[in-house]
Amino acid sequence: MPESPRSSDSEGPGGTPLRACGRHCRCARSSHATNDLDTLLATPGFSGSLLGADVTAVAGRLPLLDQVVGVTVAGPVLMNAVGMHETPVGSGGAIRCRPSRITLRINPARLGSALITDPAAHIPPTLRLFDTDGNTAHATYLTERSDRLAFESLALGVGSADEERSVPDIGAFTTPEADRxxxxxxxxxxxxxxxxxxxxxxxxxxxxxxxxxxxxxxxxxxxxxxxxxxxxxxxxxxxxxxxxxxxxxxxxxxxxxxxxxxxxxxxxxxxxxxxxxxxxxxxxxxxxxxxxxxxxxxxxxxxxxxxxxxxxxxxxxxxxxxxxxxxxxxxxxxxx
Known part of the structure; x- marks a missing residue:
């Protein structure tokens, strides 16, 4: 989908030059786009950043974004929910689903990368988590009640001292046996x-x-x-x-x-x-x-x-x- 243009797709937030190509490359891969990630990066005028942080660390920051819309597409099924993210849980973790909360259960081994995109047309700022094949596993859309500073800190790859202290230590996304x-x-x-x-x-x-x-x-x-x-x-x-x-x-x-x-x-x-x-x-x-x-x-x-x-x-x-x-x-x- 078309995104609003950025002055230079070779620069990251704050004008920092990007690396040539690699695991966290942000350049548009225009040839043979075969998945969601390639398609987005190959879109003319794409504006966004492929985050260098581990995708599980990015997922752990989802609750900091406050009120958002969480969307998951799985073949013939699409789910969207409005609310605040719970801290994601991994395999073996407790089952906790509260009304007005967006609950994710994730498998880090099957997740590959995270991408933030700038607002464009009728699409608000978005954080997408991709699987190892480059297809969207989950998308989080910001709303008027979202915390934009927390979102921008993801783009910069750093958070404030207060924010860092508020991020839960989710480790390897596992939960002790006694807490199941x-x-x-x-x-x-x-x-x-x-x-x-x-x-x-x-x-x-x-x-x-x-x-x-x-x-x-x-x-x-x-x-x-x-x-x-x-x-x-x-x-x-x-x-x-x-x-x-x-x-x-x-x-x-x-x-x-x-x-x-x-x-x-x-x-x-x-x-x-x-x-x-x-x-x-x-x-x-x-x-x-x-x-x-x-x-x-x-x-x-x-x-x-x-x-x-x-x-x-x-x-x-x-x-x-x-x-x-x-x-x-x-x-x-x-x-x-």
């Missing part, structure tokens, strides 16, 4: 469910489903999933929506406010979050089961034609027993 919220045997709880998807896009997980029919894992038709989500929204059920891009899960838990489908395209609303699903591009839908706070918990998982998980709809956290039982009954009905 999941319940159940290893490999069967919700932490393992999400981390399997985070590891390889869920491709390996999908291959195990046919052999887990005795555990209730069932492939279902998309029309049954659509009907179930519409019914859940009609009842105002609390649900956790998870969009799975390579190296990044965006998670949001809230009461569902509405769901509408038209010719295979569906929009689900819950609080400050909207998820859009193109069921024409969803190859497989599965009902799966894992151990959550109240015990065995149902999930609806959507996979694209490449066998990658695009979305999970489930329940996490401290919902009421009545809400938990209603959700599990709904998921059971979908599989019957």
């Amino acid at each position: 919220d999941a319940i159940g045997e290893a490999g069967t709880d919700q932490v393992a469910q999400f981390d399997a998807i985070l590891d390889d896009g869920g491709a390996g997980r999908l291959t195990t489903f046919p052999g887990l029919r005795h555990s209730g894992h069932t492939r279902v038709e998309s029309r049954r999933v659509i009907a179930a989500l519409e019914h859940a929204a009609l009842l105002g059920m609390p649900a956790t929506l998870v969009t799975a891009a390579p190296g990044c899960l965006q998670m949001h838990h809230d009461q569902l406010d509405g769901a509408r489908e038209h010719r295979g395209s569906m929009v689900i609303a819950g609080g400050t979050c909207r998820a859009m699903i193109n069921f024409e591009l969803v190859s497989e839908c599965w009902v799966t089961w894992s151990d959550g706070v109240w015990g065995r918990t149902g999930s609806i998982e959507l996979y694209d034609r490449h066998g990658r998980c695009s979305m999970v709809v489930t329940q996490t956290g401290p919902v009421s027993m009545a809400a938990f039982e209603a959700w599990n009954q709904l998921v059971t009905d979908v599989a019957d």
Whole structure:
């Protein structure tokens, strides 16, 4: 997409000369653009900076940006949420999804670089995290309530002393065993469910489903999933929506406010979050089961034609027993 021009694309913030080419090159790679990052850098008049900091360090600064719009695209699914970022969590970390918060679960091994772009046309300043293939894993758009100074400090590669002290020490994005919220045997709880998807896009997980029919894992038709989500929204059920891009899960838990489908395209609303699903591009839908706070918990998982998980709809956290039982009954009905 076209961006506003900068006086010199060979200079970084403050007129600092950029290196010729390398891992953190900011020059436009005009030939054979094959991914999101190459396409942006090859756009005439591109204005932005490829950050030299480790992408996990950049992700750790997301809460400093204050109110933003977080967007994750995963094949046939797009999720956007308005709010303030939680500190991202890595594999094995606790599952925490609060309303009005943007929650990311990341796999640093599958993330490659971070890019900030200047405002252009109707596009505000943006911070993008890319996977190792150069495709967008997550995008954060600034709003009028965002902290522009924190954003500019990313471009400069430094932060103020106060800002540096306020950045949490997230280390390798892991959480001590005692702090994990999941319940159940290893490999069967919700932490393992999400981390399997985070590891390889869920491709390996999908291959195990046919052999887990005795555990209730069932492939279902998309029309049954659509009907179930519409019914859940009609009842105002609390649900956790998870969009799975390579190296990044965006998670949001809230009461569902509405769901509408038209010719295979569906929009689900819950609080400050909207998820859009193109069921024409969803190859497989599965009902799966894992151990959550109240015990065995149902999930609806959507996979694209490449066998990658695009979305999970489930329940996490401290919902009421009545809400938990209603959700599990709904998921059971979908599989019957």
